Amino acid sequence: MPAKGRPLIGVTPWYDYPKDTAYIKSGYCEGVVEAGGLPVLMPFTADEDILTDVIDRLDGFLVSGGPDLDAKYYNEENMPYNGDISPERDMMELFVVKRAVEVNKPVFGICRGIQVMNVALGGSLYQDIYSQVKDRELIQHSQAAPKWYPTHDIRIEKGSKVWSSFNRDRARVNTFHHQAVKQVAPGFKVTSRSSDGIVESIELEGHIFAVGVQWHPELMWQKNPEFLNIFRSFVECCRVKGDGSSMTQK
Numbered sequence: 630m631p632a633k634g635r636p637l638i639g640v641t642p643w644y645d646y647p648k649d650t651a652y653i654k655s656g657y658c659e660g661v662v663e664a665g666g667l668p669v670l671m672p673f674t675a676d677e678d679i680l681t682d683v684i685d686r687l688d689g690f691l692v693s694g695g696p697d698l699d700a701k702y703y704n705e706e707n708m709p710y711n712g713d714i715s716p717e718r719d720m721m722e723l724f725v726v727k728r729a730v731e732v733n734k735p736v737f738g739i740c741r742g743i744q745v746m747n748v749a750l751g752g753s754l755y756q757d758i759y760s761q762v763k764d765r766e767l768i769q770h771s772q773a774a775p776k777w778y779p780t781h782d783i784r785i786e787k788g789s790k791v792w793s794s795f796n797r798d799r800a801r802v803n804t805f806h807h808q809a810v811k812q813v814a815p816g817f818k819v820t821s822r823s824s825d826g827i828v829e830s831i832e833l834e835g836h837i838f839a840v841g842v843q844w845h846p847e848l849m850w851q852k853n854p855e856f857l858n859i860f861r862s863f864v865e866c867c868r869v870k871g872d873g874s875s876m877t878q879k
Contacts, residue, residue: 635667636688636867641722641742642673643695644715656847657693657739663850664860666867675720684728689735689838689867692722692742694845697808703753710757712807723749735838735866737859740806743831743841750833752814757807758827767825770804776848779803783829783844789820790840791830794858802829802844809843838866 638661642651651673658668668691671683684690696713700706702723707714722742726749729736738746744754755761758770772780779801785792792798800821810828813819820840821829833839842859850857 634871635665636864636871637686638666638668638689638691638864638867639671639683639687639725640668640691641693641718641725642670643693644673644718646715653693654847656845656851657691660847660850660857660860661691661864663857664864666860666864671721671725673717673721675717675724677724680721680724681728684725684732684734687734688871689737689863690725690729691863692726692736692738692745692841694740694742694805696741697756698741698744698748698754700754700756702748703812705753705756708756708760710760710807719745726750730833730836730839733837734870735863736840737838737863738841739847740843740845743810743828743843744808746833746839746841747810747814747817747831750814750816752810752817753812755809755811758809759807762827765825767827768823770806770809770823770827772804774803776803776805776845777852779849779853781823783821783823785821785830786819789818789830789832790838790862791820791832791842791859794862795855803849804844806843837870838863 642653644651661668696715697711699714722745726746817831820832830842846856
């Protein structure tokens with residue numbers, strides 16, 4: 630790809646089974662565009678041959694938010710508080726993350742995306758934090774405030790890519806989830822937590838860019854431009870990968 634071209638970034642789609650419709654909410658693609666990338670909605674398929682071909686052609690991948698994962702992927706039964714499941718999407722996104730990590734292509738996971746990344750590499754989830762976390766009092770993780778409005782703090786590990794996007798140890802984010810990372814997958818490190826200890830971001834050590842965040846920066850950057858920084862970091866790594874260059878890991 631020419632050095633001056635926008636890197637091609639695959640965005641994983643949502644799927645409405647009753648309407649038989651694949652789609653994506655605008656904030657994900659708008660964030661990629663604003664950060665200098667060219668978003669491409671990936672085909673909704675679990676066909677690994679097709680996905681391998683698509684992955685080979687793209688420079689990076691944004692794993693979007695959405696419904697709950699089937700708990701079978703982390704060796705648990707689905708409990709009553711596990712929500713809607715999208716079978717093909719589960720298979721598709723788990724494959725995309727594994728393959729992207731294998732070929733060292735950038736991956737950025739948002740909300741469900743952080744959970745998919747963690748499970749894909751061998752981690753587990755709380756199926757419902759309010760039902761399963763009993764050793765502490767939890768703060769609100771599914772806000773009633775406007776979607777762009779930050780409602781809780783996170784504490785960030787210095788030196789991480791998330792820290793670099795804020796350039797400080799604390800930030801305030803929005804929140805729309807009832808599931809969260811439980812057992813962290815091998816190779817990942819936790820780079821931020823909320824005040825109650827819930828994992829808010831993870832990063833894969835030694836990878837060009839494999840970052841998952843539990844909040845929704847795609848809903849925040851229009852009101853608070855600093856939330857575009859993580860998109861910019863992701864897109865720049867996609868550009869480097871697309872140019873066939875190398876990048877020194879932080």
